[in-house]
Amino acid sequence: MTTVRFTKQDLACFSAASRDRNPLHISEAYARTTPYAEPVVFGALGLLAGLGHLSARPDHRLQQLSAEFRNPLSLDVAYRLDIIESSTDKARVKLYDTTRLMMTATFTFRPGQGHRESSVYPRVDCAAEPADRTSATLFPGTSVTGTYAPQTEEFAQVVERWRLSGKGATSHQIAATMWASFVVGMHLPGKRAVFWRLTLDFHDAAAQEEAPFSYEVAVEDLDERFDLLRSAGTLSAGSLPYATAQMWAFVRQDSPRPSLRRLAGLLPESEQLKGKLALVIGGSRGLGAAIALAFASQGCSVLLNYQHSTPEADLTRASLGDRSALIELVQGDAADVPWCLSLRETILKQHGGLDLLVCNASPPIRPLAFEPEKIAQFQDFLGGSLALVSAPMATFLGTLAGQAGWNIVLSSSFVRELPVEFPHYVTAKSAIEGLVTWSAAHHPKVRHLLVRPPKLLTDQTNTTVGRQGAMDVEQVAASIVRTIYGTGQLQALQILEI
Amino acid sequence: MELHDRLEEVFRQVFDNDDLVLRDQMIAADIEGWDSVAHINLMFGIEQAFGIRFKGNELADMKNIGELKQFLADRTNSDAAPMRKMHP
Known part of the structure; x- marks a missing residue:
């Protein structure tokens, strides 16, 4: 069985070689604000990894390649590579995460040797930052033009790392594949791109021309139902077309932020919770931020806990305007018992008690197959989920009892709906519900509220x-x-179903 | 090629399963790999194969393969079949 695994260094090298600096692939902080939670492997890198595992084709030349990037590839996962080479003219590659199809690619070759193309590319000024184009600003005819060349040193490293020499693709064809990644990731649509499909047709006419390349790409269509952008363009060497490309990419929408105005429409501001103190675990964004804002809008003082997302936590507090002093940010890992104990000491000293505990934090929720190969991730998720609820509950239940306070724990409607992609999440939330049920029996002075919201519009679900x-x-x-x-x-x- | 066969071909391609046989009573849970990403692939695949365009996510509202076939038959004035829920 052939497996392939991508490392952080692979992403850095491909990014430098291709000039595709889309932060979804290279910035952990940025990736955390997306549904993927961690840097995603460049689709075109997955494609080149597949090409590199084909048989040698010294007497053939790549004529066309097409790929579909079905699911985002993660770092440090051993993906299975199925290679079907029915003839020397055609090869098909499928990349699987256990049984889940992640990427398909088809390579069509024709007899004939590739021209000797230099793999030393001239220095070219390319965009250093990706364009930030929303779907509302992309229309048929929107176009980009420019000059392109990969970076020579890193290009050579990619070729060597993925054993791309002698597989029927010339240097310029590999460069053209990188260019497609560059166009999608940096220009059309740029920063918000999720690359979905690519077709590249290669032409012989310009094969002997030297780089740098020039390119012209235009939007052909935007499917507004799914914010799916289709662009087409040409990469030319000299004055002749070298490759023509069709590229499909989803355009990610803005990260959804809780809105105080929307909240006020549902829950008029009041002072009914004045004098109360709430601790919201996982409150920087999404539902946790909305809960923090809702409490503060009722006059409640809020300790807003977060672990990594300082900018988002700042934004949440600032969005309260003249009530922002009601929110105090407390950064820390709520799964860490010593941290919880230290916070309790501070709360007791400064506030005398706690009225509301909201356990909202969860590890990032990504689809996971229930397969033997994935049991380690399954168990990690369970452990992480339970820790983020059990540590604060164990620490603060006694404190809440002193005030007849509320223990509010976020579960999910998924415990009833049982979606196929989330066995780990369903199991974790079910276990958490078990813990809350037990707590209700043995901590009767605390009011327990289990909340089962349906799928919510948050960073984690912000996909097409x-x-x-x-x-x-x-x-x-x-x-x-x-x-x-x-x-x-x-x-x-109480169980709150919404 | 009949509607059923054309639809089966789309499903085989999307779900990467050459042995997949469609039956009218089939629902999403009957087909391995029918997750949200496969769903959107399926939608585009059907649109391309049948030259139609779904409104929003109306594919998700269909009860089963039979209902999808009926829908396609109505849209394409082709052959039809009986009905019932599809996407989770």
């Missing part, structure tokens, strides 16, 4: 498919506050 049917987070936050207001009597456990 994910956005569809997703509920605004403000709606859930408002429902939580209304539940608190509506409960006159002490109830051990």
Whole structure:
């Protein structure tokens, strides 16, 4: 079995070689704000890795390649590579994560040796930062032109690392594949791109011309249902076309931010929670941020916990305007018991107690197959999820009991719906529900609220498919506050389905 | 090629399974690999093969393969079949 694995260094090298500096691939901080949570492997790198595993074709020359990047490739995962070479003229490559098809590529060759093309490329000024084009600014005819050449040293490293020599693709053809990545990742659409499909046709006419290349690419169509952009263009050497490309990419939308105005429409501002103190675990963005804003909009003081997302936490607090002093940011790992204990000491010293604990944090939620090869990730997710709820609960339940406070824990409607891609998430949330049920039985002085929201529009679901049917987070936050207001009597456990 | 065969061909390509046989009562859970990404691939594949365009995500509202076939038959004035839920 052939496996292929991509490292952080592979991404850095491909980025430097191709000039594609899209942060989705090379910035951990940026990737964290996307549904992918971590840097995604360049689709074109997956394609070249496939090419590199083909048989040698010294007497053939690549005529066309096409690829479909079905699912995002992650770092440090051993992907299985299936190679089907029915003849020397055609090869098909499929990349799997256990049984999940991640990428397909088809290479068509014709007899004939490739021309000797120099792999020493001249220095060319290319865009250093990707364009940030929304789907609303992309129209048929929107075009980009420029000059392109890969960076020689890193280009050579990519060729060597993936054993691309002698596989029927010339240096310029490899460079053209990198150019397609550059165009999508840096220009059309640029920063918001999720590369989906590529077709490259190679022409002989310019094969003997030297780089640098010139290019012209234009938008052909934008499918507004899915923000799917189709662009077509030509890469030329000298005055002759060297390759023509068709490129499809999804245009990611803005990261959804909780809106105080939307919240006010659901939950008018008041002072009903004045004098109360809430601790929101995982409150920098998404539902946690909306809950923090909802509490503060009712006069509640909020300790907003986050681990990494300082800019988002700052934005959440700032969005409160003249009430922003009600939110205090507390950075730390809520799964870390010593950190929780230290925070409890501070809370008791400074505030005398805690009225509301919101356990909202979760590890990034990515689809995961329930396969033996994935059990380590499955167990890591379970452990991480449980730790982010159990550590704060174990630390603060006693404190909450002193105030007849609320323990509010975020579960999910997925515990009922059981979606096929999320066995780990369903299991984790079910376990968390078990813990809350147990707590309700043994900590009767605390009011327990289990919340099962449906799919929500957050950074984690902000994809073409994910956005569809997703509920605004403000709606859930408002429902939580209304539940608190509506409960006159002490109830051990309530389940809020939204 | 009949509608059923054309549709089966699209499914085989999208789900990367040359042995996939479609039945009218089949729902998403019956087909391995039918996740949200496959769903969108399927949608584009059907659109391309049948020269139609779904409104929004109407494919997700169809109950089963039979209903999808009926939908395609109505849209393309081709052959038809009986019905029932598809996408999770």
